[in-house]
Amino acid sequence: MNDIIKNSHIRCENMKLSKNQIISKKIINQSELHKKIEENKYIIDISKKFIDDINNYYSDSKFFGILTDPNGCILMTFGEGEIMEVAKNMKMIPGAYMNEDSIGTNAMSLVISEKKPIQISGDDHYILAYRKWTCSASPIINKSGKMLGIIDITGYKEFMHPHTLGIAISIANSITKIIEKEEANESLALEKKYSETIMDFINSGILTCDLEGNIKSYNRYIKEMFGFSSKELDSFKAWRLFKGWNDMTSSVYNNENYSDKEVFVNTKRNKLMYSLTVYPIYDTLGEVKNIILIFKDIKKIRKLANDIMGRHAIYTFDKIIGKSKKIKDVKKMAMKISDSKSTVLILGESGTGKESFAQSIHNYGVRKNESFVALNCAAIPKNLIETELFGYEEGAFTGAKKSGQPGKFEIADGGTLFLDEIGEMPLDMQSKLLRVIEEGVVCRVGGLKEMVVDVRLIAATNSNLEDDVVNGKFRKDLYYRLNVLPLKLPPLREIKEDIPLFIEHFMKKTSKKLNKNIVEVDFNLMASLKNYSWKGNVRELENFVEHAINAERIPIETLKQTKENKSLNFLNAKLGYSLEEIEKEYIIKTLIEKEYNITSVAKILGIGRNTLYRKMKKYKIDTSI
Numbered sequence: 358m359n360d361i362i363k364n365s366h367i368r369c370e371n372m373k374l375s376k377n378q379i380i381s382k383k384i385i386n387q388s389e390l391h392k393k394i395e396e397n398k399y400i401i402d403i404s405k406k407f408i409d410d411i412n413n414y415y416s417d418s419k420f421f422g423i424l425t426d427p428n429g430c431i432l433m434t435f436g437e438g439e440i441m442e443v444a445k446n447m448k449m450i451p452g453a454y455m456n457e458d459s460i461g462t463n464a465m466s467l468v469i470s471e472k473k474p475i476q477i478s479g480d481d482h483y484i485l486a487y488r489k490w491t492c493s494a495s496p497i498i499n500k501s502g503k504m505l506g507i508i509d510i511t512g513y514k515e516f517m518h519p520h521t522l523g524i525a526i527s528i529a530n531s532i533t534k535i536i537e538k539e540e541a542n543e544s545l546a547l548e549k550k551y552s553e554t555i556m557d558f559i560n561s562g563i564l565t566c567d568l569e570g571n572i573k574s575y576n577r578y579i580k581e582m583f584g585f586s587s588k589e590l591d592s593f594k595a596w597r598l599f600k601g602w603n604d605m606t607s608s609v610y611n612n613e614n615y616s617d618k619e620v621f622v623n624t625k626r627n628k629l630m631y632s633l634t635v636y637p638i639y640d641t642l643g644e645v646k647n648i649i650l651i652f653k654d655i656k657k658i659r660k661l662a663n664d665i666m667g668r669h670a671i672y673t674f675d676k677i678i679g680k681s682k683k684i685k686d687v688k689k690m691a692m693k694i695s696d697s698k699s700t701v702l703i704l705g706e707s708g709t710g711k712e713s714f715a716q717s718i719h720n721y722g723v724r725k726n727e728s729f730v731a732l733n734c735a736a737i738p739k740n741l742i743e744t745e746l747f748g749y750e751e752g753a754f755t756g757a758k759k760s761g762q763p764g765k766f767e768i769a770d771g772g773t774l775f776l777d778e779i780g781e782m783p784l785d786m787q788s789k790l791l792r793v794i795e796e797g798v799v800c801r802v803g804g805l806k807e808m809v810v811d812v813r814l815i816a817a818t819n820s821n822l823e824d825d826v827v828n829g830k831f832r833k834d835l836y837y838r839l840n841v842l843p844l845k846l847p848p849l850r851e852i853k854e855d856i857p858l859f860i861e862h863f864m865k866k867t868s869k870k871l872n873k874n875i876v877e878v879d880f881n882l883m884a885s886l887k888n889y890s891w892k893g894n895v896r897e898l899e900n901f902v903e904h905a906i907n908a909e910r911i912p913i914e915t916l917k918q919t920k921e922n923k924s925l926n927f928l929n930a931k932l933g934y935s936l937e938e939i940e941k942e943y944i945i946k947t948l949i950e951k952e953y954n955i956t957s958v959a960k961i962l963g964i965g966r967n968t969l970y971r972k973m974k975k976y977k978i979d980t981s982i
């Protein structure tokens with residue numbers, strides 16, 4: 358008898374355990390057993406798989422098997438014939454504890470104390486009833502060293518053989534391996550679930566497939582984007598989903614970067630443009646095994662680009678000043694039509710707030726979270742208007758960008774396009790614009806594909822379009838199309854009562870901006886300001902206030918003096934010049950002096966930027982110098 362067994366016997370004696378005991382001192386009732394079996398279901402199920410493997414060993418009734426929990430509680434017995442009856446009579450049944458305290462020294466109790474495989478026979482057992490047995494038991498231990506249970510093989514001592522312990526060990530090890538494998542599978546499944554969840558929350562369509570186009574997986578966004586059900590997608594090849602599969606795969610084969618390419622995707626309902634980026638996944642031999650396709654919504658990308666680079670719609674109706682009936686009426690009307698799909702035409706002199714109203718309309722309507730794109734038709738050369746509006750396809754003309762370029766209509770898709778100085782649009786462009794308004798599709802210059810766009814158009818002008826129609830400068834049909842919802846902004850001279858309000862507002866705004874004091878305006882001064890003819894309307898008044906704040910006083914006399922000085926200068930000019938020539942020269946002189954800074958030149962000249970652009974255009978002053 359070795360020391361391990363001897364020590365166990367001593368412990369049993371110290372506990373005053375009777376050697377005549379036959380059954381375990383601790384047998385739990387049915388409901389407790391039920392709970393225990395539930396708790397250990399996992400290991401019981403795995404162990405059952407091995408019972409068949411050792412079938413030959415116990416089928417001759419010389420041996421039976423036991424699975425216990427880590428505390429020695431029998432969870433399951435397995436075996437056949439007479440020996441099982443004997444075991445049952447000795448209450449070696451599920452629910453009975455085989456630990457030292459309950460039944461004295463046995464292989465299972467020693468596995469609990471020694472945490473290693475043990476074989477004992479005959480007299481090694483403490484209680485006399487067990488001395489007819491030979492028991493071989495092995496712990497089931499997981500990767501992190503935790504004991505999950507014990508496998509025991511018990512038989513009559515005459516048949517004791519070292520191999521029996523080997524069998525118990527190999528069953529325990531196999532169970533451990535299966536547990537490890539299942540744990541690994543479980544953590545893989547968990548990781549898969551994690552990545553699927555993350556993928557589903559990403560606002561881009563992600564699809565994986567092989568180079569034959571067999572789809573392996575896709576996220577929720579792909580389904581939404583393409584409008585197909587899982588069943589439909591599962592039956593498709595990836596190449597059916599977008600145009601340009603061959604180009605894409607050849608880039609992948611040639612190890613070329615394929616990112617942010619614009620592709621037409623075939624959704625269930627129509628063709629839409631998306632941005633596609635492809636990442637290859639290599640196998641261990643370095644061959645491309647699968648590819649990940651990431652589709653991004655171009656509208657969103659463009660909106661982001663426009664938000665960063667373009668003009669923002671910052672104005673809202675609450676920032677539109679004016680309590681006069683005219684302003685109130687036009688504001689009310691503008692609010693009313695902000696959700697309408699029809700085109701708005703804003704009419705008004707320079708500086709009356711046409712763009713401020715256009716932005717407010719955008720921000721008041723359902724499109725407020727989409728792009729607001731502005732294009733000043735007077736500010737760009739005629740030959741560029743088309744590409745600015747409709748974009749161009751790769752190779753459309755010499756100097757065209759390789760990837761092509763989207764036009765304002767595409768950029769504004771879902772949002773609002775503000776066409777300022779619409780009266781300056783060339784006639785041929787007017788017909789193209791009319792077509793887009795009527796059909797809702799655009800085609801890039803040099804391209805064949807028509808794209809559906811959903812753009813709310815707001816046009817503005819300070820010229821008299823009706824006259825332009827009569828003079829053949831503006832298409833009648835386009836005029837009627839644009840004039841569905843006209844908004845007429847009053848010039849400042851018609852809303853004189855609002856002048857004190859404007860002055861107060863701009864004083865506050867500018868003093869804050871320049872970190873300077875507000876300049877007080879007394880009653881007489883206010884009367885003069887109200888009666889002054891503000892040719893540049895609100896903009897001129899705003900600039901005037903800025904001037905006052907900088908000068909720390911109202912430069913009312915300057916207004917008059919400047920006029921005189923100006924006339925004096927012009928009077929001193931050499932005779933023989935027409936007024937237009939003088940105007941042209943003066944604009945050029947100011948442009949040169951202000952290094953072509955349009956904003957400051959317009960400010961000096963007391964006109965709006967658009968008016969300046971128009972005059973520059975009229976006098977053919979080239980801004981590219």
Ligand SMILES: Nc1ncnc2c1ncn2[C@@H]1O[C@H](COP(=O)(O)OP(=O)(O)OP(=O)(O)O)[C@@H](O)[C@H]1O
Nearest residue numbers: 677678707708709710711712713895896965966967
């Ligand atoms: N009702 C208003 N309330 C507050 N600010 C206004 C109002 N009207 C115009 N403004 C201000 O006047 C300036 C000119 O306005 P905006 O650019 O909208 O005019 P516009 O009619 O589009 O001018 P242009 O025809 O020269 O392009 C802006 O700084 C704007 O903030």
